[in-house]
Amino acid sequence: MNTPPPSDADATPASGPPVPLGALVPLTRPGWTEAGRHLLAGLELAVDEVNAAGGIGGRPLELLVRDTAADPERAEAGVEELAGLGVAAVVGEYHSVVARAAAVRAEVLGVPFLCSSAVLDALTDQPARWVARLAPAQSYGWRIYADFLLAQGHRRIAVARQASLYWESGTRILRDHLGQRGGSVTELDAGALTPAELCDALAEDGATALLLLAGTPEPAVPLVRAVRADRRLDGVLIGAPAGQPEFPGWLAALGAEGAGVPFLRYLPERPGPLAVRVGEALRARLGEEPSFVAHEGWDTVAVLAEALRTYGTGRADVVRAWEDGVVAGTRGEIRFSRLPGIGVRQWAWPPVQVADRDPAEPDRFRVLHQG
Secondary structure, three states: OOOOOOOOOOOOOOOOOOOOEEEEOOOOOOOOOOHHHHHHHHHHHHHHHHOOOOOOOOOEEEEEEEEOOOOHHHHHHHHHHHHHHOOOOOEEEEOOHHHHHHHHHHHHHHHOOEEOOOOOOOOOOOOOOEEEEOOOOOHHHHHHHHHHHHHOOOOOOEEOOOOOOHHHHHHHHHHHHOOOOOOEEEEOOOOOOHHHHHHHHHHHOOOOEEEEOOOOOOOOHHHHHHHHHOHHHOOOEEOOOOOHHHHHHHHHHHHHHOOOOOOOEEEOOOOOOHHHHHHHHHHHHHHOOOOOOOHHHHHHHHHHHHHHHHHHOOOEEEHHHHHHOOOOEEEEOOOOEEEEOOEEEEEOOOOOOEEEEEEEEEEEEEEEEOO
C-alpha cells in the first residue's frame, strides 16, 4: 500500500459513481470548533486532491460530514446513519470521549473507523478489528510532556482539572510518570474553584508549574489571566499539554499573556516537501496557520484513499489494508501495528513536539522539546 497516486497532470478528474466516506467533526459548541474547522479543512483538501488526480479508479470520493458537537450520543448516531448510507469508512473526530463512543459503535456495526485526532489510550476496551488511529496514544505524548517538565527542573506540579475521562486519564499518566522520577502532582478542581481561589491554592501548594487540564476558552482563559496577574505566582510555569495554545483563538483571547505556555503538537521538527506543499494549501484554505490537526485530517484521507485504490472499496478491504500497508503522510511514513494496552491498530508513532508561543513574538511558535 505504498504506490503513489497519479499526478494531477496525468489524471482525468474522477467522474464515476462516488465512493462515500463518512466524517465526524466537532463544528458547533460545546465542541472545540477551531479544532473541528482545521480537521475538516485537512479532510476536504485531501479529498479534493484525490478527486483531481482521478479519484478511486475513476470514482470520486464523497465526504459526508456529521457534526458531533463533542456529544458522544451524536457521534454514535452519526456512525449509525453513515453506516446505513453505505460509506466505505468513517474518519475524523477530535474529542477523545466522543471518538471512543464512535469507535465502539463502529466496531459493533463492522464499519472501518480511522480516528484522526483523539488520543485516549482506551479508545476501545477490547481489541478492535474495525478501528485504527493516527494520533499518538495519550500515554505516549503526555509522558514526553512530563519528561520536558522534569528537564526544565519542575518536579512539583499542580493540575487545574475539569471532570472528564480524558482529563482524569491525563492526570493519572502524569502522576505515575512523574512519581517514578521524584515528582508529584497536586489536583485542583477547575470546576469548583474560582480563578482567585485556585491561585490561592496554588500559592499555598508551592508548585512550580500549573497544567491546564480544562477546556478553552472557559475555564482556561480566565485561569491564565488570574495566574499572570498574581505576583505570588510570578515564577510558575503555565502549561497546556492538550494543545489549547495551538489555535488562533488562544492568541486572540489572551494576546501576550498566552505566550510561553508549552503544549503538545504532532508535527515533525523539519517538514519534508509533502508537508510543506500541504501546509501551504491548508494555509490558503484556512486563511491562517494550519495546526497539526489539519495535517492529521489530510493524512487520514491519504491513508484511506491508498487503501481503497490498492485493496478495494469494500469495508473488509479497508481493514485488510491497515494490516500491512505503508503510506507517505505529511508527518512521516504511516503504518499501523498492535501495541500492548491499546485495543486499536495504532500508528506508532507520529512525531511529538513540546512547543509554545514565543513571548517576544506571540504569533510565532518555538519548539522546546522533541519526543
